[in-house]
Structure formats: C-alpha cells, structure tokens
Amino acid sequence: QGPLLEAAGRTIGVVTGIQGKKTFQVVVEGAEGHAGTLAQFERRDALAAFAKMATVLHAEIGTIDAEIKFTIGRVTVMPNAPSVVPSLVSFSIDLRHPDNAVLDAAGARIKALCAENTSPCAVTVKPLVDAPSNVFDERLRASIAEAAREQGHSAMAILSAAGHDARHLAKVCRAAMIFIPCRGGVSHVEHEWAEPADIAAGASVLAQVLRDLALSQ
Template sequence: MTLSIDADRLWSRLMALGEDGARPEGGVNRQALSAEEFAAWRRVIGWGAEAGMTPATDAAGNLFLTLAGADSDAAPVLIGSHIDSQPTGGLFDGTFGTLAALEAATVIAEAGTVPTRPIRVVAWMNEEGSRFAPGMMGSALFAGRRTEAATFAVRDADGVSVGEALAALHAAFADVPRLPLGFPVHAYVEPHIEQAEALEQAGNVIGVVTGIQGKVTFEVTVTGREQHAGTTPIGQRRDALQAFVRVAAGMQAAAMRVGEPVRFTIGRVEVTPNAPSVIPGRVVFRIDLRYPDNDTLGALAAELEAIAAREAEPCEVRTVRLVDEPSNGFDPALMAAIERAAERHDVPAQRLLSAAGHDARHIAPLAPSAMIFIPCRGGISHHPDEWAEKDHVAAGAAVLLDVVAEAAGVR
C-alpha cells in the first residue's frame, strides 16, 4: 500500500496553530497549561476527531489522540512532540513534530486500513519549562523520572502551581478520559526541527538522531549581607554580587579547560535588593551545563559545585541540581528504518547527535525510541524568526509516515 502525506494540509495546520498565542510582533507565546495552550488543545483534538481519533489525557496533562488498531490490547506506537512554546517562540518547535505525527496517523486512517496495533499521537506537557521549571515535565512524569508531589508543587512567576494549572486543564476538558501514567509503549518516534545548523550546512534534509547529550542544571543561591554602599568598608563586606562574579568566573574557566563540545551557560541572574546604594545581599542564578560524555559531564558538574562553595566565601552558598540527565542513545533498528525511509523518498540524510534536550530522552528507557530532525533555517529557534521550509516539513512527515506504518503493522 502506498501512503502519501498531504503537504498542504500539514502546512496549513502549522500556520493555523500559530494563531493560538500569536504575538503582535510575530511568533507565539503559548506557554504550558495556559489559556493559549488550551485553545491549541481544542484545535488539535478537533483535527484528530476528523480522522476518527479519540482524545485522552493523564495525570500529567499530556494530550493523546489514538487511532485504533486491530489488536486493541497491543502497546501503541507513540509519535509526537509538544505544542507549548517559549514566551517569544516560533511556529515549528514542537509543533512540527506533533502535527507531523497527526498527519501520519490521519493518512493511515483515510486509507481505510486498520493498523495491527494502535497509533497514538502525543503532545507532552511543559516541554519548554518557560512557565514552570524544569522542562519536559509531562514526559518525565510519564516515565517515572519525577514525582507528582514534587512536580505539582512547582509555581510560576505569578504563584500559580502546576497542580492548580492541571486542575484548570482537567476542568476545561472534563469530558476527555484519562489514561494511566506510564502505559506500555511499543515504540516512540519524535520529529523535531534541528535547532542548529548541521543539516542546513551539509545540504541534508533528514537528521537521524543518534542520541541526546547529557544535561545538568543548577540553581545557585549566594547569601551575603545588605549594607550601606557608602559607609561599609570593602574589607568588612559580604557582597553577594562580588561573590557571584568570582563564582561565575571560576566556573567559566573550568568549562573552558574542558573545551569543545562543552556547553556552559549562566542564563538567569536575580540580584536582591538591586538598588544602587545598597550592597547586594542575595544573588540567585541558574546554570545550564551540557556534554555528550557522561563521565566528563559528571566530573565537571561536581567541579562547578566545588567552585561555588570555595569562591563564594565569605558569603554562604546553596547549590541545588534541578536537572541531572545523562546522555542517551536511540534504538538502532528505528534509526535504520528512518534511513531506509529517507532513501525511499530520495531525501539526503545524515546521523547526528542532538545538542538540545527533548522528551524522547525520557521515553528511550521505556521503549525503542528515535528522533527525526529537519533543518531549521540559520539554526534559529525559540524566536519568532524560527523557520522550516515547507518541503522539509513534508519530507520529515513522509519519513515519519513510513516508519510508523512499519512499526504499527500497516498493510
């Protein structure tokens, strides 16, 4: 049986979903468990219903759309990504993967064939971590990597907890049934834009992702003493900002000693009281550390903690690991299936490691998993200028369709 995606339908749906949370300046602001994401849920559920797919959710607020299989008890083939965005996000991050998955399932449904096992499209809750930190909450809860109690207690900048936001979601979609967390999965495939330039620079269209590099994130709190800037002698100060400067410089030097391909970022700094004539008494900052080799990542993470303890003196310091995720690899058989599909569609492909984190990280220990990348223009992502070409979107969806049809037993 020859199955073909509808490239125009997929593209029009990508553009339509960009209306939910559209920003006047361009791009989208569709953060996790927001009214904008609720609107996107309704739109996606409606599209799934047109193909005879039934919606469901779970305690984590993940959205599932199921195309029934001949064996209703068989573990489903799970495909998708996420639809939440950064506050100044683009039209493709996450959304491409979710709607490419929906398109693949829709084509199979329209063909009138019944797959051997169910096909289930997923949009994971809070992949981005922009409203609630850390990200990838929905997939982490699904995989048992986080507890409900710890996750539901997290609050956003306005004091709203994840638990409260999930209660609002479930109230808004009271007629949508619940699935258990961590139900069995036969295989998982996640399409995504690359969010880098390797494919574009090589002139390739399909990225066969070999794995995701490890990531550790910290929240560091430096506590000193607020004092008058004009009267306190330098030698008697416990200046939290000066301590932060020493800590940050020491950490940067340690990362530079490790060298490529280390990724070390201090992306958020809060100074209290942040007043011009008061010695800062408290600094809270976030660290994002990534490296492909787990031994090197672990050693460098421990070194950063030691630097914080040493260089913060005479201030006090508290370092908390928010995320501690080792590098993971993907299933060789699924990667080979992606390569075969790319060859059938005559689109150039290459293997590459994902430098960015994705929900597939959490699903890989549960079931054979893989990712399909398509080019991202200029490597720009998490920005209104984020862009993927229509023919690349179509190619990625076509490859996904072939892989899913094979995994689900479509004849």
C-alpha cells in the same frame, strides 16, 4: 541542529541520541550594607562573590573541551538597589555534554569551585535536573535512514544538543527522532522557518517508518 543539516545540504537528520544535561540553582548569601558608609574590608558583598565564581566557572568548566556547554542564564540580585551592598545573589547553571563521565565530573567540579570562591559569603548549590546522555533505538534509526533513502531524501546521523521528550520515552520504550533543517538553525521562536518541502519530507519519512512498524507487528 539546523545549522548542521543546512551546512551539509541534508534534508533528514537521523538523531542518534540527546546529550546529557545538568542544571543547578546557586544561592550566594552575604550581608546588606550602605554603599556610602560600609568600608570595603567589612563587606560581605554577594554580587562580588558571584562575579568571582562566574569568572572561575567560565574559565574552568567552560573550557573543558570543545563539546562542553556551560551557561549562567539567569541572575537575581537582592535587594537590587543602587546604593545598597547586595545581600543575596541567586543564579542558574545549565551544563551539557554528550559524555556522561565528563558531565558528572564537571557537575561535581561546579560545586567545589563555588565553595572555593564564596568567601566571605556563604553558598548553596542545589541540583535541579540530572538527565544523562542517551542513545536512541538502533533499529528505529536504521528504519528512518532507509525510508529517507527510498524516498530520495539526503540524510545524516546527528546528535541532539537540545533536550526533547523522547529522552524520557527512551527509558520505557523504543524511541527515535527525525530532524529537518530550520533556517539559521533557529527553532522554538517566533521567527522559526522551515521550508515546506523539508517539512513534507520529514512527515513522509515518519509516515513510512510508522507504516513499516505497523505492518511488521
């Protein structure tokens, strides 16, 4: 979310919630064959079936609207040999959207599209993660915004596109999050960089919110 804060020239991001996420493991099963002797019409090429699925999935799921995030991030081919028709392809799907209704419909459509485009191979679609979009506590969000205002830090409401532990905490208690800008919007990597002043601002806002919560008990 750093690019949004950077572009807006804001120091504090008051996180409204986290967009929903579904992940799947898809396995395409074909049959191994010799690249030089097996005729094209006789082949059950798992990689060819995967390529067809990937094209259709990107074309349909990846264009649902401007907020959809569809990713095939990992692909494993077996036996992964230069002169062997692939017998199996396993690939991952990461699907995200802030609207749970859109997310659920897209997830169901993924299964249907895989099944429709697997012939002459077989396909198994296994759901792994199902994390609905959530909204953070309104009072905590207001406290963060107020602390930023009192300390003279510019702030804006922002939806988290990436997942965080706070998603799970929000199911059992009041939860909220504070974002600060990172250079280029890049975080959780070796070259991540946040300005020391922004780090201090985020910590100071957090400290005030915690103090106010403690004194209000």
